[in-house]
Amino acid sequence: MGCSPSALLEHIHRDSSASHEKVLSNKIPSTVVVNLQTSTKGQSMKTSIHKDSNRSLLHRKSSLALTPEDEILEINRSPLEGRYGNILPPSKSPIKVLLVFPYSDAVGEVFTLAAEKLCFDATLICTDNEALEQFQSKAHDLVIIDTRSVKGIDFGTLCRSIRNTKGSQHTVIVGVVKKQVFEKDEKVIQGHLESGFNRCIAESSNLTNCVNELTMLKHGDIRPHSQHATCQALYAALDKCKDLVVVTDENYKFQYMNRACEKLLGFRQEDTLGKTLQEQLVSDTVQINTMGSSLLRAREWSGSLTLKKKTQDTIVTSCKAVPFASGGRMPTHFVLVFDTNFLDTNALSQPRGSVSSLRRGSAEVRSVGSDYLRRSSLAKLNALPLEAPITKILTLLDQAKDFSPGNAQVVQLLEKIEETLRTSELYTSHAKDDLKMRTDEPVVSDLITALLSKAPQPSQSSSSRRSSNDSAVYRPTKSTFFRAPSIIRDLLDTCLSWEFDIFRLEELSKKRPLQHLGMSLFLHFDVPNTLLCDEKTLFNWLTVMEANYHSDNSYHNSTHAADVMQATAGFLEKERMKSIMDPIDEATSLIAAATHDVDHPGRSSAFLSNSDSVLAILYNDVTVLESHHAALTFKLTLGDDRINIFKNLDREVYKIARHNVIDMILATEMTKHFEHLAKFVNVFCTRETDQPEGEDYFPLSLPENVTLVKRMMIKCSDVSNPTRPLRLCVEWARRIAEEYFQQTDEEKVKGLPVVMPMFDKNTCSIPKSQIGFVDYIINDMFEAWNAFIDMPELLTHMRQNYIRWKEFDEQGHTTLADIKKLQNTVLMSPIFPKPSKND
Numbered sequence: 001m002g003c004s005p006s007a008l009l010e011h012i013h014r015d016s017s018a019s020h021e022k023v024l025s026n027k028i029p030s031t032v033v034v035n036l037q038t039s040t041k042g043q044s045m046k047t048s049i050h051k052d053s054n055r056s057l058l059h060r061k062s063s064l065a066l067t068p069e070d071e072i073l074e075i076n077r078s079p080l081e082g083r084y085g086n087i088l089p090p091s092k093s094p095i096k097v098l099l100v101f102p103y104s105d106a107v108g109e110v111f112t113l114a115a116e117k118l119c120f121d122a123t124l125i126c127t128d129n130e131a132l133e134q135f136q137s138k139a140h141d142l143v144i145i146d147t148r149s150v151k152g153i154d155f156g157t158l159c160r161s162i163r164n165t166k167g168s169q170h171t172v173i174v175g176v177v178k179k180q181v182f183e184k185d186e187k188v189i190q191g192h193l194e195s196g197f198n199r200c201i202a203e204s205s206n207l208t209n210c211v212n213e214l215t216m217l218k219h220g221d222i223r224p225h226s227q228h229a230t231c232q233a234l235y236a237a238l239d240k241c242k243d244l245v246v247v248t249d250e251n252y253k254f255q256y257m258n259r260a261c262e263k264l265l266g267f268r269q270e271d272t273l274g275k276t277l278q279e280q281l282v283s284d285t286v287q288i289n290t291m292g293s294s295l296l297r298a299r300e301w302s303g304s305l306t307l308k309k310k311t312q313d314t315i316v317t318s319c320k321a322v323p324f325a326s327g328g329r330m331p332t333h334f335v336l337v338f339d340t341n342f343l344d345t346n347a348l349s350q351p352r353g354s355v356s357s358l359r360r361g362s363a364e365v366r367s368v369g370s371d372y373l374r375r376s377s378l379a380k381l382n383a384l385p386l387e388a389p390i391t392k393i394l395t396l397l398d399q400a401k402d403f404s405p406g407n408a409q410v411v412q413l414l415e416k417i418e419e420t421l422r423t424s425e426l427y428t429s430h431a432k433d434d435l436k437m438r439t440d441e442p443v444v445s446d447l448i449t450a451l452l453s454k455a456p457q458p459s460q461s462s463s464s465r466r467s468s469n470d471s472a473v474y475r476p477t478k479s480t481f482f483r484a485p486s487i488i489r490d491l492l493d494t495c496l497s498w499e500f501d502i503f504r505l506e507e508l509s510k511k512r513p514l515q516h517l518g519m520s521l522f523l524h525f526d527v528p529n530t531l532l533c534d535e536k537t538l539f540n541w542l543t544v545m546e547a548n549y550h551s552d553n554s555y556h557n558s559t560h561a562a563d564v565m566q567a568t569a570g571f572l573e574k575e576r577m578k579s580i581m582d583p584i585d586e587a588t589s590l591i592a593a594a595t596h597d598v599d600h601p602g603r604s605s606a607f608l609s610n611s612d613s614v615l616a617i618l619y620n621d622v623t624v625l626e627s628h629h630a631a632l633t634f635k636l637t638l639g640d641d642r643i644n645i646f647k648n649l650d651r652e653v654y655k656i657a658r659h660n661v662i663d664m665i666l667a668t669e670m671t672k673h674f675e676h677l678a679k680f681v682n683v684f685c686t687r688e689t690d691q692p693e694g695e696d697y698f699p700l701s702l703p704e705n706v707t708l709v710k711r712m713m714i715k716c717s718d719v720s721n722p723t724r725p726l727r728l729c730v731e732w733a734r735r736i737a738e739e740y741f742q743q744t745d746e747e748k749v750k751g752l753p754v755v756m757p758m759f760d761k762n763t764c765s766i767p768k769s770q771i772g773f774v775d776y777i778i779n780d781m782f783e784a785w786n787a788f789i790d791m792p793e794l795l796t797h798m799r800q801n802y803i804r805w806k807e808f809d810e811q812g813h814t815t816l817a818d819i820k821k822l823q824n825t826v827l828m829s830p831i832f833p834k835p836s837k838n839d
């Protein structure tokens with residue numbers, strides 16, 4: 001059975017009282033220290049009884065074996081204070097007590113004296129109006145009302161009035177009754193309780209009696225009330241925080257869910273109480289079992305969990321689960337904190353791997369020194385929401401290693417299995433290896449290899465890998481053939497900057513950015529030498545490729561191709577890339593980037609399939625567009641000697657080049673996004689925490705790993721627009737939205753299924769679409785990529801843009817017209833000022 005938040009609070013309160021007798025310290029070996037410490041309003045009443053330790057052991061009644069703690073007894077009456085000292089009420093302020101006695105007599109006097117003796121802040125009042133006024137201004141912790149006579153004050157009404165005052169639930173109200181009433185009349189006591197009194201005490205004019213009564217009230221009533229108040233403050237904090245927080249009992253039944261959780265998942269707390277995590281929230285059983293095995297061993301667990309929303313949609317989150325034992329050693333509660341894995345803006349200020357380092361949505365954006373960010377990102381990436389079966393298997397193997405620490409052989413075997421599973425082309429390479437082992441017959445080997453390989457596997461040349469200390473600065477290489485106008489040349493001098501203004505190039509080149517930028521980059525990366533190809537052929541090739549982009553597409557035109565090529569060039573300049581990419585890798589990466597969307601119709605593959613297009617029929621609805629881009633690239637290139645940039649290549653090198661280009665273009669297919677990301681993260685981002693500083697732990701040079709890097713590189717280049725400076729980012733978002741809207745319009749006109757109904761020009765919020773795009777696709781991908789390539793500026797722009805999209809959304813700038821208006825006002829300033837005539 002679940003319980004309500006207040007029931008849970010009661011539970012916590014009961015537990016904290018029950019565990020008062022907690023042994024805390026063993027620092028003073030020869031004394032027994034009994035520490036009676038209260039936390040309520042910080043009243044610290046510490047009574048230290050020092051005894052000879054041998055004597056105290058003699059007095060020990062228990063038959064239990066002695067523990068080291070038996071030697072020193074420091075009994076802390078406030079275990080919560082011990083742990084959460086800062087969140088309890090300020091330690092200096094005394095307990096405020098209101099004494100309401102209509103007549104002055106010995107009983108009222110000794111209560112006042114007793115309160116003073118205990119250093120309470122006492123106020124003595126004789127009328128009910130004054131009492132109420134006092135209470136309303138001071139909100140006392142304790143109110144003692146003389147109820148011995150009905151003549152003096154209407155104590156029932158007074159008590160109810162106090163109870164009607166806001167905040168009085170944390171006040172203890174006590175009625176002083178006549179001794180004989182206390183001893184003989186249950187009904188009077190009952191009536192008092194119904195009026196809102198917490199308890200009654202018998203009149204007494206004995207000072208010790210009164211001191212004892214007040215002391216007991218302090219420990220038994222006031223203190224729990226103030227703990228309760230602190231718990232309420234904690235609930236308020238939980239309800240304000242952005243992480244999703246869930247508390248369950250030891251059977252994973254919900255006990256509490258915070259507002260962020262309710263809001264994101266669409267449940268109300270009441271709907272979930274008493275149901276289990278699996279029933280209500282988490283859909284992946286394997287993960288929940290893994291989590292359970294850690295929690296039951298009282299270990300914290302971090303990992304990814306897929307949460308079900310009320311709408312039955314799912315979202316993937318990273319979760320930190322913490323066991324909590326309210327008594328005894330076994331966990332009684334589990335606290336789950338989910339991060340929906342968006343923005344990691346606090347990464348620098350938080351300890352590595354902490355839940356708070358996974359926080360999203362802070363208003364603060366840091367431009368960061370990369371290393372710490374890279375490392376904390378890696379910690380996060382290990383908990384990425386990547387649910388490939390291989391990820392699960394690797395996690396399970398890790399746990400199996402945990403279970404068999406004493407058995408080196410088992411651990412070694414498990415590590416070998418992990419190593420094998422981490423390779424990207426699982427089936428292909430294993431089959432080949434096995435085959436080599438079992439057969440000497442080349443014909444059988446060829447046959448099986450051909451059958452198992454998805455495409456002809458070229459032999460990889462490794463001879464031409466370069467040293468890694470090349471300059472990252474753009475080296476304008478003089479062309480013997482091509483000379484652009486000076487204004488374009490000036491702009492192209494900045495073409496390796498992440499802030500490069502591609503739209504300015506589009507404008508200056510009269511929509512021929514690919515030709516100009518492509519030529520500059522080919523020269524910078526020495527492509528003519530690599531391909532043994534003259535500049536004229538390269539220039540012709542760029543011209544033809546550019547001509548095969550549809551200039552009337554608002555997004556998928558040659559400016560997008562140039563943009564992707566520019567991003568790829570920026571990545572190729574990074575040290576880590578230089579150390580693994582050979583000249584053919586570089587040249588083919590640039591070629592793939594330039595052609596990756598050639599002849600894009602401005603409609604998605606789904607649209608082409610739905611409309612029975614020639615391309616969808618040709619490619620059987622599978623990877624339609626990307627297959628077309630790759631095929632057309634080669635059809636055009638090989639179809640005319642004047643543009644055949646591969647014509648001088650040796651056949652084997654050509655096969656490598658062709659394989660690279662096709663593989664990279666096909667990797668841009670978004671339906672395989674998580675597969676590519678998972679493979680990349682599995683190989684490059686899973687071992688960081690175990691690895692000694694500075695060691696290169698992944699075998700980068702393995703051809704299959706270089707392939708993973710190249711795929712990730714073109715994918716990141718393809719969708720890099722949210723990580724560009726704001727002005728560029730907004731323009732790309734406008735363009736893609738416009739293209740999506742046109743597709744929706746056409747689908748409606750032609751009566752086709754509407755692939756993205758939300759992209760309706762009349763209703764769509766462009767900022768929201770961008771926020772979602774970053775949340776679900778871009779953020780994790782670029783964190784992983786930055787962890788590898790070390791370009792923190794990508795994340796800085798992404799986070800700044802994200803915050804601006806949120807602002808635009810909140811300010812109601814949602815439609816195409818709104819965005820255009822913003823572009824003509826607040827977003828006017830160019831990234832690079834237009835060069836003046838003197839330049």
Ligand SMILES: Nc1ncnc2c1ncn2[C@@H]1O[C@@H]2COP(=O)(O)O[C@H]2[C@H]1O
Nearest residue numbers: 668670718719721722732733736770773
């Ligand atoms: N800023 C963006 N907002 C929404 N979708 C985008 C954005 N940038 C790229 N995309 C999508 O990501 C896809 C990547 O592959 P394509 O270029 O074929 O098509 C692209 C768009 O559909």
